[in-house]
Amino acid sequence: MAAERKRVIISACLLGVNCNYKGSASADYLQGPFFSGRLAEKFELIPVCPEQLGGMSTPRIPSELTAKAGEVISGSGKLVSREGADVTACFLKGGAEVLRMARLLRADFAVLKSRSPSCGKKNVYDGTFSGVLVEGPGITAQMLMDAGFMVCDELEFLELFDGTDLGV
Numbered sequence: 009m010a011a012e013r014k015r016v017i018i019s020a021c022l023l024g025v026n027c028n029y030k031g032s033a034s035a036d037y038l039q040g041p042f043f044s045g046r047l048a049e050k051f052e053l054i055p056v057c058p059e060q061l062g063g064m065s066t067p068r069i070p071s072e073l074t075a076k077a078g079e080v081i082s083g084s085g086k087l088v089s090r091e092g093a094d095v096t097a098c099f100l101k102g103g104a105e106v107l108r109m110a111r112l113l114r115a116d117f118a119v120l121k122s123r124s125p126s127c128g129k130k131n132v133y134d135g136t137f138s139g140v141l142v143e144g145p146g147i148t149a150q151m152l153m154d155a156g157f158m159v160c161d162e163l164e165f166l167e168l169f170d171g172t173d174l175g176v
Contacts, residue, residue, distance in 0.1 A: 013052045017110050017118035017152070019127050020055035022162055023047075027057040031067030034121055034162075050169075054113055058126040058148040062102025064095070071095050073125050074135035077150035087125055087147070090137050099126055103148040107155055118152050122161035129161045 020027050021034040028034060047053060060066060068089075075085020081103075086096040103126065110118065120127035128146040133139070145153065152159050160168060 013050065014116040015054060015113055016047075016051045017054050017056055017106060017115045017120075017157075018047075019119065019121040019124070019162075020057045021121055022119065023053065023055050025055060025057070027060055027066050028121075029059070029066075029068050029070050054109060054115060056106045056109060058102030058106050059098065060102070061105040062098035062100070064098045064102070069093070070137070071099070071125050072133045072135045072137060073146070077132075077145050077147050078154075080147060081150060081154075088135065099147045102126060103151040106148050107151045110152060110157055111155070115157065117158040117160070118149075119160055119162060119165045120146075120149050120152075122163065127161075129159050129164070 019034075021032075024033045026032050057066075059068065069091055071087050071089045073080060073085065073087050079085035080087060080096060081100065086094055087099045089095050106118075109115075120129060122128055122130065123132060123141065124146050125132055126146045126148040129149045130145070131141040131143050132146050134142045145159075149159050
């Protein structure tokens, strides 16, 4: 009997879906293991875009956290677009929807796009739109981790699951 494949919540942009804020995919991985289909051979993939699930358009104006994700989730911080619009509700809704899917589909872990205000795990942009990174996760990553899900970004994933197993 074949082993059951692990279920993975994954940022859709890493699979080549044109859903990031620019309306494109994450170009760094278009020719790599994420887009090539090798992941689908090893894992049951559940592609998500929290911003789209939260009701935002694609493309959309870039947004950044003005506080730590935990503060935003607790109501004491927010996310703003480059034009100054408060988009906190969309990011919270999108994160909640991804968490609902992870629970409903019994995901084993998540692979999320680094530096995203939703999906970033290690660091995100600082809210000044100046390209400065600060330590800490995005909204969706924080919600998943708070619920006990293992979360990694695309680079951690390749380290954890030896890239040679994926043919890279």
